[in-house]
Amino acid sequence: MSIKGKAYLVGAYEHPTRKAADKSVAQLHAEVAKGALEDAGLTKQDVDGYFCAGDAPGLGPLSMTDYLGLKLRHMESTDTGGSSYLVHVAHAAQAIAAGKCDIALVTLAGRPRSEGSSGTQPRSWGANLPDAPFEAPYGIVTANSYAMVAMRHMHEYGTTSEQLAWIKVAASHHAQHNPHAMLREVVTVKDVLDSPMVADPLHRMDCCVVSDGGGALIVARPEIARKLKRPLVKLIGAGESPKGQAGGKLTLTTSGALWSGAAAFEEAGVKPADIKYASIYDSFTITVLVQLEDLGFCKKGEGGKFVADGNLISGTGKLPFNTDGGGLCNNHPANRGGMTKVIEAVRQLRGEAHPKVQVKDCGLALAQGTGGQLGTRHGSATLIMERE
Amino acid sequence: MMERKIPAPSVNPENKPYFDAAAQGKLLIKKCGCCGEYHHYPRALCPFCFSDKTEWRDAKGTGTIYTYSVLRRGVPVPYCIAYVTLEEGVSMLTNIVDCDLDAVRIGQKVKVVFKPTDGGSPVPMFTPA
Numbered sequence: 001m002s003i004k005g006k007a008y009l010v011g012a013y014e015h016p017t018r019k020a021a022d023k024s025v026a027q028l029h030a031e032v033a034k035g036a037l038e039d040a041g042l043t044k045q046d047v048d049g050y051f052c053a054g055d056a057p058g059l060g061p062l063s064m065t066d067y068l069g070l071k072l073r074h075m076e077s078t079d080t081g082g083s084s085y086l087v088h089v090a091h092a093a094q095a096i097a098a099g100k101c102d103i104a105l106v107t108l109a110g111r112p113r114s115e116g117s118s119g120t121q122p123r124s125w126g127a128n129l130p131d132a133p134f135e136a137p138y139g140i141v142t143a144n145s146y147a148m149v150a151m152r153h154m155h156e157y158g159t160t161s162e163q164l165a166w167i168k169v170a171a172s173h174h175a176q177h178n179p180h181a182m183l184r185e186v187v188t189v190k191d192v193l194d195s196p197m198v199a200d201p202l203h204r205m206d207c208c209v210v211s212d213g214g215g216a217l218i219v220a221r222p223e224i225a226r227k228l229k230r231p232l233v234k235l236i237g238a239g240e241s242p243k244g245q246a247g248g249k250l251t252l253t254t255s256g257a258l259w260s261g262a263a264a265f266e267e268a269g270v271k272p273a274d275i276k277y278a279s280i281y282d283s284f285t286i287t288v289l290v291q292l293e294d295l296g297f298c299k300k301g302e303g304g305k306f307v308a309d310g311n312l313i314s315g316t317g318k319l320p321f322n323t324d325g326g327g328l329c330n331n332h333p334a335n336r337g338g339m340t341k342v343i344e345a346v347r348q349l350r351g352e353a354h355p356k357v358q359v360k361d362c363g364l365a366l367a368q369g370t371g372g373q374l375g376t377r378h379g380s381a382t383l384i385m386e387r388e
Numbered sequence: 389m390m391e392r393k394i395p396a397p398s399v400n401p402e403n404k405p406y407f408d409a410a411a412q413g414k415l416l417i418k419k420c421g422c423c424g425e426y427h428h429y430p431r432a433l434c435p436f437c438f439s440d441k442t443e444w445r446d447a448k449g450t451g452t453i454y455t456y457s458v459l460r461r462g463v464p465v466p467y468c469i470a471y472v473t474l475e476e477g478v479s480m481l482t483n484i485v486d487c488d489l490d491a492v493r494i495g496q497k498v499k500v501v502f503k504p505t506d507g508g509s510p511v512p513m514f515t516p517a
Contacts, residue, residue, distance in 0.1 A: 116486035122395075133397035133407070134429040138483045139459065144469045155455070155494045191411030198461045202394045247435035248428035248478025250471065252455060376481070 002267055007093035008225035009233040009385065010103075011040030011218030012346040016303075018331060020212040021114045025057055026067050026222030028109030028214045033068060036216035041228050041320075044102060049074035049101030051092060053084035055110045055214075055334040064107070074101035080242070081371025082336035084279065085217065089382045090238035092219040102221050109214025110334025114303035116180045117335060119143040120198065129243075135376065142283070142335075143207060144363055145167075147199035149252045154201060156253055159289065163304035164191035168205050168328050170312035174222075175325025177354040182209045183329040184308055190362055197348065206219040206285040208327035208337065215339040216357060217346075231350040237268025237384035244377035256380025257368055264382035265296070270364060272296040275384075277348040277359045279341035279367040282326040282353035283374075288312075291368050293360075295382070314357040323348065323357035333386025338369035342383065349387040363387045396508020396513055402432050405444055406511035415500050415512045417447040417476055429477040449500035450473045450517060458472050458489045472514050486515040 013035030020028060029052075037043060050072050054063045060077035074095050077086050085108055092104035119142040121303035153159045169189055175181040190284070192205040235305055244250075265271065270297060280288045289303035297319060300304035306319075314320035324330045324344040327337040345365040347353045351360075365385050372378035399407050404478040409416045422439030433440050456470035468484040472490070484492050485503065498514035505511055 120459060120460055127398075130402075130431070131429055133399065133403055135481050136395050138396050138469055138481055138513075139392065139394075139467055140469060140481060141459065143462075144457045144459045147459075148455040148469065148471065151457055152455035182466045196461060199459045201457075204461070233498075238443075245429075246477070248426070248480065250454075250479050252471070283504065331392055383430075 001097060003093040003097055003238060004089065004236045004267055005098035005234055005372050008222060009089065009217060009235065009237050009346050010220045010225050010228050010342045011036040011042065012341050013039050014215045015109065015213040015333065017213050018180065018211045019113050020111050025350045026108055028065065028111070029056060029064055029066055029107045029268065032214045033105055033107050036105070036218050040218045040230060041301050046103050048072055049092060049095055049104035051076050051078040051088035051106040052106060052117070052310060053077060053108065054317065055108055055223045055336055056276040074104070081339045082283065082382065083369030083371035083379050083381040084336065085339040086342060086367060086369040086383050087240050088383070089217060089383055090234065090240065091220055093235050093238065094131065096219065096221045104219040106217040106219065107214065107218070108334055108336055108339040110376060111212035112335050113210050113212045117206055117209070120137050131376070140376065142373060143202060144226045145373040146203045146284040146286055148347060148375045149290065150201050151250045153286065153290065154323035157304065157306040157378045160195055160238070162189050163308050164206055164285040165189040166190050166308045166310065167282070167288045167312065170317065171315045171326045171328040172308060174323045174357050175329030177356040178330055180259055180327050181325040181330040182211055184303055192367055202284055202286065208283050208332045209329070210335065211331050211333055213333035214335065215238040215333065232348050232388035233381060234309060234386045236386045237264040237343040239263030239382045240275065241380045242377065244378065245273055252375060253290065254300070255370060255374060256378060257291045257293050257382065258327060261295035261368070261384040262383050268384040270384060276362045276366055277323070278321050279345045280321050281337055281368055281370045282322055282328045283337060283370070284329070285375060287370055287388050288321070290374065295368060304334065314359060319361050320357070323353050336371065338371065338381065341367045341369055341376055345385055347383055392465050392503040394503060394511065396505040397507060397511060402515070403430060406430055409496055410510050410512055413502050415447040415449050417474065417478070418442045419445045421475055425460050428477050428480045431502045448493045453484065453492065453494050453496045453498060454479050455494055456484060456492050470514070472498055483513045484515065485513045
């Protein structure tokens with residue numbers, strides 16, 4: 001069974017905060033849920049399915065549903081890191097298609113900025129991890145994990161720091177128009193190369209921001225979506241794929257997007273060239289480049305050429321990406337950027353992106369997430385959405 | 389010069405032989421008795437054919453750098469993380485140590501050394517051969 005056309009994204013909301021020192025994580029979840037429901041024109045009583053990931057406090061959805069006061073008949077807490085919320089949208093569509101729920105709420109929220117989180121510090125994933133004894137002693141952190149991917153990509157394909165910098169430059173061109181973005185200053189390739197080296201070959205400006213905040217989505221069955229007063233955004237394809245170290249036979253220059261992307265395109269019945277706007281997970285510049293190649297927007301190894309010279313800038317480039325400024329400039333709430341990727345794709349399809357970055361006749365959009373770490377193991381998820 | 393404090397690995401019944409050997413200055417690697425493939429990190433069941441006939445073997449302890457990165461910010465002293473592809477054909481996450489970190493290169497030949505951890509078993513790292 002395909003999920004094509006079985007569900008619509010009827011509500012989307014991004015929390016405006018970037019530093020929430022005076023709020024709790026649960027409160028942020030509630031605020032984004034309220035925002036997304038208001039956006040859809042629905043109420044909390046309409047929700048009968050709830051999806052959350054590891055950023056939600058408590059045992060799966062139990063604490064959050066009790067806190068939010070939800071009465072559910074379907075719940076799920078798949079956690080693939082920052083890509084979880086794309087997986088949730090796809091799974092919500094499956095649940096709707098199977099008759100398990102009618103209106104699904106997906107929430108993400110966190111306050112890593114207030115809590116002092118950094119991409120150069122180890123992150124704990126809990127006890128009993130089989131891989132941790134073979135990795136933690138070596139000081140694997142988020143930044144050097146992705147940096148190893150960049151280093152190998154440069155070695156195999158001749159990708160340069162200048163090319164990677166163009167990804168940040170494009171994001172900054174978009175962020176200048178977003179009043180909520182953490183970094184609104186337009187930067188140049190030279191600015192990126194002159195920023196301090198964090199983990200060779202990634203400079204500080206190759207890295208995303210650390211921000212508080214969150215976002216929420218409402219996924220509903222077609223009959224309900226059509227009764228609401230919002231532009232119709234239909235889910236037409238989805239794919240998900242984990243990728244790891246393959247028992248030591250690892251390849252770091254490809255991501256799970258190779259498989260999740262192919263699955264999503266096949267289900268949607270469209271090609272990369274048909275996509276008018278793409279939200280691409282941008283924890284680091286290299287994350288974007290590898291995913292663009294694996295999704296088929298260019299050949300493997302040619303990502304550097306593809307992103308250079310402003311090709312990702314809305315209005316001038318061939319593939320406008322992350323028009324909210326992305327994780328690189330706007331927001332990376334809870335250190336998980338998948339939610340905001342879907343939200344900006346919904347804005348684009350509705351024609352509700354900032355006028356300076358709105359893609360003309362944006363009828364088809366893709367959102368791509370990569371959670372976990374590209375340098376060790378990650379979960380890739382792809383969504384393709386259509387304006388009806 | 390300041391040294392990085394190396395976190396001790398969490399030892400469990402499945403990985404204990406590996407770290408016990410490391411304490412003796414030996415690098416072990418798992419080989420499947422059924423499909424014949426090496427794998428790393430070591431598992432009780434082969435990640436390729438799922439056989440439970442996996443065996444510990446002495447690794448040669450030499451390899452080449454597949455990729456690396458020197459972390460320079462947010463840490464008291466820079467260090468080099470890397471994947472080293474062992475002669476047996478599998479890559480392992482490690483550190484490159486006892487050398488000029490600015491001279492580390494992909495493809496460089498390296499050999500194993502063992503470094504003490506903070507209150508636990510020593511762990512294998514690599515240095516230019």
